[in-house]
Amino acid sequence: MTILTILLLACITFGTRYLFLEGRLPVRMGSNLKLFLSYSGPAVLTAITMPILFVHKNQLDTALDNPYLWGALAAIAAAYKTANIYWTVGLGMLVFVGVSSQIL
Amino acid sequence: MNALNNGIKVSVRKGVVDMLPLSLAVLPWGILFGSIAVQRGFSWIEAQMFSAIIFGGAVQIVTVELIADNASLLTVLFTAFVISSRHFLYGLSLREKLSSKPLRWRLGLGFLLTDELFALSGHRRAFQGKLRLIYGLAAGGSFYLAWNLWTFIGIVAGASLPDLTELGLDFAIAATFIALVVPEIKTLPTLAAVITAAVFSLIFSLWEFELGLILAALLAMCAGFTVQNLRRAA
Numbered sequence: 001m002t003i004l005t006i007l008l009l010a011c012i013t014f015g016t017r018y019l020f021l022e023g024r025l026p027v028r029m030g031s032n033l034k035l036f037l038s039y040s041g042p043a044v045l046t047a048i049t050m051p052i053l054f055v056h057k058n059q060l061d062t063a064l065d066n067p068y069l070w071g072a073l074a075a076i077a078a079a080y081k082t083a084n085i086y087w088t089v090g091l092g093m094l095v096f097v098g099v100s101s102q103i104l
Numbered sequence: 105m106n107a108l109n110n111g112i113k114v115s116v117r118k119g120v121v122d123m124l125p126l127s128l129a130v131l132p133w134g135i136l137f138g139s140i141a142v143q144r145g146f147s148w149i150e151a152q153m154f155s156a157i158i159f160g161g162a163v164q165i166v167t168v169e170l171i172a173d174n175a176s177l178l179t180v181l182f183t184a185f186v187i188s189s190r191h192f193l194y195g196l197s198l199r200e201k202l203s204s205k206p207l208r209w210r211l212g213l214g215f216l217l218t219d220e221l222f223a224l225s226g227h228r229r230a231f232q233g234k235l236r237l238i239y240g241l242a243a244g245g246s247f248y249l250a251w252n253l254w255t256f257i258g259i260v261a262g263a264s265l266p267d268l269t270e271l272g273l274d275f276a277i278a279a280t281f282i283a284l285v286v287p288e289i290k291t292l293p294t295l296a297a298v299i300t301a302a303v304f305s306l307i308f309s310l311w312e313f314e315l316g317l318i319l320a321a322l323l324a325m326c327a328g329f330t331v332q333n334l335r336r337a338a
Contacts, residue, residue: 002150005177009167009184010157016188018214020195023203027196032329039297039328040197040321041226042288044190045281046301047320048219051309052278060310068275075279079286088283089125089276096275 071096115235119224119242126220127250129276130161132268134251137164138258139265144172148259155255159248160218163187190318194222201231209237216244223284292335297328 019025053068054061062069075092082088097103134155141151146168154164163184170180194217202210213221213231221244224230231237258265289295301324308316 002146002171003153005167005171005180006150006153006158008177008181009154009163010159012181012184013158013160013163013188013191014215016185016191017195017217018210020192020199021202021210021214021217027199029200034200035332036325036329037197039294039325040193041222042285042294043297043301043321043324043328044193044219044317045223045285046298047305047317047324049278049281049285050302050305052274054306055309058310058312060306067272068278071275072278072282075282076286079283083287085122085280085283088286089279092279092282093276096272096279100272 065099067096067099070099111235112238115239116242119239119244120246122224123220123243123247125276125280126223127247129273129280130220130247130251131254132271132273133161133165134254135258135262135265136267136269137161137168138255138260139262140165140258141168142259142262144168146172151259152252152255155252159215159251160184160188161251186314189315190219190321191217193318193321194219194225198222198225198231201225205231205237209241213237213240213244216241216248218244218247220244220247223281226284226288291332293328293332296331297324300324300327 020027049072053072054066056066056068071092074095075088078084078091079088137155138151141154141164142148146154151168154168158164158167166187167180167184170183195214198217202213205213221240224243225240227236229236231240285298289298301320304320304323305316308320313319
């Protein structure tokens with residue numbers, strides 16, 4: 001019974017992922033839809049990122065000792081200057097760990 | 105032939121390395137899932153099957169609790185569907201790039217299309233040409249292996265490990281996504297989309313609204329679309 005439930009759940013996660021990759025599905029990609037979808041990357045990634053940074057224990061955390069705030073500012077600066085994923089993650093993590101362990 | 109082999113090696117390595125911060129960042133959640141599943145009475149094979157074939161962090165953690173609490177099958181499936189609904193947006197966004205590819209690539213990359221793989225698929229020429237397909241497969245595949253390994257550790261040792269989710273490893277996800285988004289903010293419409301997503305994702309998250317992520321993203325896309333059309337009209 002549990003196995004059957006797991007299989008059905010697998011159908012849901014795979015089905016939702018695969019559906020629109022199927023060419024035979026009749027979806028017309030008009031220019032309006034394409035323009036709309038062109039913002040999906042930044043939109044989704046920002047929507048995942050912001051709660052990680054500022055919602056802790058279901059509370060808005062904008063305190064100045066929030067290490068996520070300083071780590072994010074360092075990461076934004078690094079991303080702006082270098083546009084490089086390794087520099088951005090490296091510098092961001094460094095500042096994040098520094099502030100969380102109260103070294104900085 | 106040598107040059108091609110070399111190109112494949114480079115693509116695989118880059119895919120794995122680009123995904124690495126995200127693969128490591130989900131370690132606490134993989135362990136948490138494995139540990140919860142065993143504690144709630146699932147066999148270790150069932151627990152590992154969740155990660156091996158369902159392969160979705162939030163879906164797994166929520167449904168394993170629902171099943172253990174004897175929720176109806178319909179409730180379990182509907183909840184999974186709601187959490188998974190954001191995948192429709194990922195598939196639709198990648199449709200132009202992937203729908204013409206051979207079936208085995210679509211099935212493979214479709215199966216691996218998590219938030220994390222979508223995050224690394226933003227390049228204008230993503231999945232175009234064999235090497236970029238291999239890059240995607242290596243990125244998604246390495247994340248799959250990591251998630252299953254963390255689950256296994258949780259199943260075997262979860263009860264004896266401390267809760268690692270408060271460790272702040274999720275900052276690596278935030279930093280990676282910042283690295284991917286900031287260089288994209290070159291135009292006013294994209295800036296409008298990012299600000300809209302930022303504001304609404306925080307509001308919906310504080311409301312603990314399950315569809316908040318997808319709704320915030322859709323509102324942000326509307327904002328970008330509208331600003332672009334206003335500029336065209338002006």
